[in-house]
Amino acid sequence: MYISTFSNMPRFQRIYWSEKFDWKEYSRLYDRYAKSSGNFYVQSASALIGSAPLKRDAKAIDLACGTGVLTSLLVEKYPKMGILGVDLSKEMLALYRRNFTGQIKTSQVKAMQGNAEKIGRMTKEKHDAVFINCALWDLEIEKTFSGIAKVLNKGGLLAFNLPSLVLGREKGFVSFIESFFRQELNSTAVYRRISMDYAKRALEKYGFWIESMKEYELRLSRQNIGLFFELLRYRWPFVFFPRGMQYEKKLELCKRIFDECYKHVPAGGMKDYGFSFVLRKK
Numbered sequence: 222m223y224i225s226t227f228s229n230m231p232r233f234q235r236i237y238w239s240e241k242f243d244w245k246e247y248s249r250l251y252d253r254y255a256k257s258s259g260n261f262y263v264q265s266a267s268a269l270i271g272s273a274p275l276k277r278d279a280k281a282i283d284l285a286c287g288t289g290v291l292t293s294l295l296v297e298k299y300p301k302m303g304i305l306g307v308d309l310s311k312e313m314l315a316l317y318r319r320n321f322t323g324q325i326k327t328s329q330v331k332a333m334q335g336n337a338e339k340i341g342r343m344t345k346e347k348h349d350a351v352f353i354n355c356a357l358w359d360l361e362i363e364k365t366f367s368g369i370a371k372v373l374n375k376g377g378l379l380a381f382n383l384p385s386l387v388l389g390r391e392k393g394f395v396s397f398i399e400s401f402f403r404q405e406l407n408s409t410a411v412y413r414r415i416s417m418d419y420a421k422r423a424l425e426k427y428g429f430w431i432e433s434m435k436e437y438e439l440r441l442s443r444q445n446i447g448l449f450f451e452l453l454r455y456r457w458p459f460v461f462f463p464r465g466m467q468y469e470k471k472l473e474l475c476k477r478i479f480d481e482c483y484k485h486v487p488a489g490g491m492k493d494y495g496f497s498f499v500l501r502k503k
């Protein structure tokens with residue numbers, strides 16, 4: 222059974238909301254991975270920032286900021302930019318705060334815990350841009366767009382990315398992992414797919430138009446993929462496994478599947494593909 226569909230309101234697993242989710246270990250491994258050379262998140266964030274030019278002193282939100290990959294690149298490129306990082310997880314935010322101690326002291330960076338879908342109620346300040354790097358597929362699209370429309374200035378930018386696979390183009394690194402899990406678990410599940418038509422309707426409904434949409438390519442070394450798998454094994458127990466299975470069992474199976482998958486990663490590494498979207502608020 223396909224868990225998510227191309228219907229108007231795609232269902233997907235709330236992997237980050239489970240009581241079993243191991244935030245302590247996940248956030249530690251995330252921060253380590255996010256600082257590794259040529260990692261998936263930094264390459265995606267870099268393509269996204271490159272497609273959304275801003276004024277030097279713009280005010281931006283890094284929505285679902287994690288431990289701060291995108292914020293780091295923004296701070297480097299725009300030393301005068303004011304940035305608000307928002308994340309659901311207190312453990313991820315603790316590391317975000319540690320990574321930007323200096324910028325928090327000078328109030329260039331602020332951090333706030335909360336559900337990104339409710340950003341419209343979290344701040345009354347208007348911003349010039351909202352970035353969502355590698356996280357929109359974990360969120361309800363309509364609620365998120367509706368909230369963002371409230372915190373953006375007229376003419377402000379919303380920049381987000383989605384893996385090509387989420388948009389229905391079954392290719393690249395994430396597609397490779399999914400197919401491996403499906404085969405090993407004899408399953409037809411997918412994490413989430415979002416149709417381009419649905420995304421376009423949602424963004425028009427909340428007063429945005431597409432300024433640009435670019436496909437980008439990432440290259441991951443075999444070594445980097447090994448490090449990535451150590452992190453992903455904490456996320457995938459919430460995607461492909463039968464609900465009734467014990468968490469510890471899922472984790473163990475997940476590790477075994479990633480170990481097997483790694484054996485098939487070519488020595489030269491792998492490519493992945495995504496789309497950067499830049500929307501402008503009318």
Ligand SMILES: C[S@@+](CC[C@H](N)C(=O)[O-])C[C@H]1O[C@@H](n2cnc3c(N)ncnc32)[C@H](O)[C@@H]1O
Pocket residue numbers: 237255262266284285286287288289290291307308309310313335336337338353354355356359360
């Ligand atoms: C794959 S990580 C991406 C983090 C960051 N944007 C980056 O590029 O490194 C996804 C992040 O989304 C956060 N997240 C998931 N659902 C969320 C929600 N409803 N509200 C806020 N953050 C959420 C998670 O806690 C996690 O930090």
